[in-house]
Amino acid sequence: xxxxxxxxxxxxxxxxxxxxxxxxxxxxxxxxxxxxxxxxxxxxxxxxxxxxxxxxxxxxxxxxxxxxxxxxxxxxxxxxxxxxxxxxxxxxxxxxxxxxxxxxxxxxxxxxxxxxxxxxxxxxxxxxxxxxxxxxxxxxxxxxxxxxxxxxxxxxxxxxxxxxxxxxxxxxxxxxxxxxxxxxxxxxxxxxxxxxxxxxxxxxxxxxxxxxxxxxxxxxxxxxxxxxxxxxxxxxxxxxxxxxxxxxxxxxxxxxxxxxxxxxxxxxxxxxxxxxxxxxxxxxxxxxxxxxxxxxxxxxxxxxxxxxxxxxxxxxxxxxxxxxxxxxxxxxxxxxxxxxxxxxxxxxxxxxxxxxxxxxxxxxxxxxxxxxxxxxxxxxxxxxxxx
Amino acid sequence: xxxxxxxxxxxxxxxxxxxxxxxxxxxxxxxxxxxxxxxxxxxxxxxxxxxxxxxxxxxxxxxxxxxxxxxxxxxxxxxxxxxxxxxxxxxxxxxxxxxxxxxxxxxxxxxxxxxxxxxxxxxxxxxxxxxxxxxxxxxxxxxxxxxxxxxxxxxxxxxxxxxxxxxxxxxxxxxxxxxxxxxxxxxxxxxxxxxxxxxxxxxxxxxxxxxxxxxxxxxxxxxxxxxxxxxxxxxxxxxxxxxxxxxxxxxxxxxxxxxxxxxxxxxxxxxxxxxxxxxxxxxxxxxxxxxxxxxxxxxxxxxxxxxxxxxxxxxxxxxxxxxxxxxxxxxxxxxxxxxxxxxxxxxxxxxxxxxxxxxxxxxxxxxxxxxxxxxxxxxxxxxxxxx
Numbered sequence: 001x002x003x004x005x006x007x008x009x010x011x012x013x014x015x016x017x018x019x020x021x022x023x024x025x026x027x028x029x030x031x032x033x034x035x036x037x038x039x040x041x042x043x044x045x046x047x048x049x050x051x052x053x054x055x056x057x058x059x060x061x062x063x064x065x066x067x068x069x070x071x072x073x074x075x076x077x078x079x080x081x082x083x084x085x086x087x088x089x090x091x092x093x094x095x096x097x098x099x100x101x102x103x104x105x106x107x108x109x110x111x112x113x114x115x116x117x118x119x120x121x122x123x124x125x126x127x128x129x130x131x132x133x134x135x136x137x138x139x140x141x142x143x144x145x146x147x148x149x150x151x152x153x154x155x156x157x158x159x160x161x162x163x164x165x166x167x168x169x170x171x172x173x174x175x176x177x178x179x180x181x182x183x184x185x186x187x188x189x190x191x192x193x194x195x196x197x198x199x200x201x202x203x204x205x206x207x208x209x210x211x212x213x214x215x216x217x218x219x220x221x222x223x224x225x226x227x228x229x230x231x232x233x234x235x236x237x238x239x240x241x242x243x244x245x246x247x248x249x250x251x252x253x254x255x256x257x258x259x260x261x262x263x264x265x266x267x268x269x270x271x272x273x274x275x276x277x278x279x280x281x282x283x284x285x286x287x288x289x290x291x292x293x294x295x296x297x298x299x300x301x302x303x304x305x306x307x308x309x310x311x312x313x314x315x316x317x318x319x320x321x322x323x324x325x326x327x328x329x330x331x332x333x334x335x336x337x338x339x340x341x342x343x344x345x346x347x348x349x350x351x352x353x354x355x356x357x358x359x360x361x362x363x364x365x366x367x368x369x370x371x372x373x374x375x376x377x378x379x380x381x382x383x384x385x386x387x
Numbered sequence: 388x389x390x391x392x393x394x395x396x397x398x399x400x401x402x403x404x405x406x407x408x409x410x411x412x413x414x415x416x417x418x419x420x421x422x423x424x425x426x427x428x429x430x431x432x433x434x435x436x437x438x439x440x441x442x443x444x445x446x447x448x449x450x451x452x453x454x455x456x457x458x459x460x461x462x463x464x465x466x467x468x469x470x471x472x473x474x475x476x477x478x479x480x481x482x483x484x485x486x487x488x489x490x491x492x493x494x495x496x497x498x499x500x501x502x503x504x505x506x507x508x509x510x511x512x513x514x515x516x517x518x519x520x521x522x523x524x525x526x527x528x529x530x531x532x533x534x535x536x537x538x539x540x541x542x543x544x545x546x547x548x549x550x551x552x553x554x555x556x557x558x559x560x561x562x563x564x565x566x567x568x569x570x571x572x573x574x575x576x577x578x579x580x581x582x583x584x585x586x587x588x589x590x591x592x593x594x595x596x597x598x599x600x601x602x603x604x605x606x607x608x609x610x611x612x613x614x615x616x617x618x619x620x621x622x623x624x625x626x627x628x629x630x631x632x633x634x635x636x637x638x639x640x641x642x643x644x645x646x647x648x649x650x651x652x653x654x655x656x657x658x659x660x661x662x663x664x665x666x667x668x669x670x671x672x673x674x675x676x677x678x679x680x681x682x683x684x685x686x687x688x689x690x691x692x693x694x695x696x697x698x699x700x701x702x703x704x705x706x707x708x709x710x711x712x713x714x715x716x717x718x719x720x721x722x723x724x725x726x727x728x729x730x731x732x733x734x735x736x737x738x739x740x741x742x743x744x745x746x747x748x749x750x751x752x753x754x755x756x757x758x759x760x761x762x763x764x765x766x767x768x769x770x771x772x773x774x
Contacts, residue, residue, distance in 0.1 A: 003402025015390025
C-alpha cells in the first residue's frame, strides 16, 4: 500500500423520506441559491419536496444547468450569487448540477481573475476557499455528492476540464433512492456504467498489496453487476435502487483510491469525445475502456486477471485467453445496458481521432495513466481499435 | 438497506514517516496536552518522533493512562487541562489512550456536574462539545482513531461503560504501520481479534439486502484472516502491518455499520468480564462470541451461512453442519493467535456468571443484541457454554 491521506467530511443522509430533514442540515440564517438542471425535479416531485422542507428560508432559484455544465451558464450564477449575497448553495440534481454548483461556489470567492484558470491551469492555480454547499441527489452516477471533484465544459472552445478542492466538498448530501423510480432508462444505464468505470480507474492498474481497497472495489463492481439490471427492469425496486445509489457514491469518494495507483486515462480521453461530439459522459467511458484494456493488457496483466476472476468468475484458460474473455465480458456488460462501445455507433470517424490526438500534443502531454506511459500514439491505437 | 446517516470527518494520514507531518495537522497556537499510556512510546521511539515533529509547540505531558482507561486517572488530566488552559489534546497510543483522551476532551468542557453521568446515564446526558483532539496511533485494534466512541472504566465500582459523540471525533489520526514492528505478540493477537469481532457485531445479524456493507465487512475479515498470521510471524513485514492497521480502522469507523442492524451483545457481556476480572478486552470477545453464535444460531442463520461460505469457504453440508463448522473455524482462528475461548482458561467460574447476570438484572435490561431478544437467561446460557 502507498502512503495516503483520506479526508471526507460529507454528511451522507441516506434513505426514503430524508429530504424532509433539509432544514436541519442547511446552515440557518443563510440566503440560499437553489440550483437545478433541466427541470426534471418539477416532474418527479423533488422540487416540491425541497421547497416544503425549507419553509421560511430565503431562496433564490437558478435553473438550467446543463448536462456537462457549461462555464458560460455557471458564470451567470456567479454574478447572481455576488449580487444577491448568497451564503449557501443547494444543488438539487445529478452530477452535472453538483459539479456546476461546486464551480459556482469556488468562482464566487475567487479573486485571481477569470475562474477558468483553476481548470485550465490546475498546476498553477488552486481553489482554497468556496461558499458552503449541500446537495439533494436525483441521479446516482458521478459520485460528486461525496467528493471534491468538478468537471466543467467551456462551450465556446469545446474544452471539458476538471478541478479538485477540499473546499467544495458538500456539507451534506441527501440520498433518497426513490429518485431512481422516475429515471429514464438511459440515465440508469449511464449511471451504472459511469460508477463501474470510476471503480475501474482506481483498481485496474498494478498490484501494490492492498487487499482492503481491492476487495472494496470488487464489492462495488459486483453490486453494480447484480443490482444494475434489476433497476433497469424494475425501476421501483427500492432495495435495488438503494444499492445502486450507495454503490455509485462509494465508487468515487476517495476510499477505494486511497493508497493505490490510479489510471484515469479512460476519463481523460472520454472527456474529449464529449467536448467534440457531445456524447454522454458514461458512453464515452464505455467506448474508451475496452480499448485501454486491450492496448495496456501487458501493463495491467495481474489486475486484469484478478478482475476477471473475482468480478466475472473467469477461472480457466491461459492468461491471454482469460484477459480476452474479461474484456469481452466487460463490453457485453456495457452493451447489455444498451450502450454501444464502438465509435461508429455514435457517427464518429477517423478524423476525430486525429483531432483528439492533436489536442493532447498541443497540451504537451507525454503520457497518461497510472504509469504515465499511455502515449499519444497509444491513445490513437485505443481509439482506432474502437472505431 | 435501512435509512442511515454517515458522517466521518477524521483526516487519516496513513503510512511510513507520516509522524513528521504533525506540525501541519495540530492547530497552530494551541497549548497541547500530549497524552500517553504506560511508556511503550519511549521504547519504540514514537515519543521522540512526536517531540521532534512539534518544535516550538507548548506541550504538557500526561502519561499513565491504563489499558481500560480509568475514570479516576482521567479526572486528574481534566484538572490539569482546566488549570493549564489546554486547547488541544494529542493522544499518542492505542485505543485506551484514545478513549481516555476522548473522555478528557468531553469532561473538560462538561458543565453538568460529574462527567460520569454521560457514561452511566447515556440516555439522559449527551456530550455536545469537547476540546479538539488528534492522535498518533501506536496499536491497531479498537478503531477509536476514526470514530466518536470511548469506553471508560470506573475502577472503584468495577464498571466499564461507553459513550459516543460526534464532538470527540479526532481532527486527524496518523497511522504509521511501522509502529506494529515493535508490538508484543499478545497485542497483535488482541488487535486482530478485536477488529474481527468489531466487524462481526455489525455483520452477523440478519439480512437487510445490503450487498455493499456485507462485502466490505467480508473484505475486512478476509484481510484479517490472511494478514493477521503474517504480522504475528514476521512483525517487520510492512505490507502485512499496513493491511492489518487499515483493516482495524475500517472495522469500526461507521461505514460497514451504516444502514444495517447491529448486535454488540458480545461487547456488552465482554465488558463485564473485563470489569470483574480484568481480562483483556479482545479476549473477552473471543470467549463470548462463540457462545452467542451457538445460542442465537437460529436467529442469525442466514448470516452465519453467508459468513461461513464467504469468509471460511464452507460450502457443503446441511445448514446445521455448516453452522457448526463456521463456529468451529472461528474458535480455531481465535485460538491460533494464542487466545483461549473458554472461561476456565482465565480462572473464571460459575459464580461470576451469576454476578454478571445479576448486574444486568439490576440495570433493568430485558434483552440485548440486534433484535433486543438475547435475554438474561440466554446470557447465562452463553457464558455457561463457554465455562
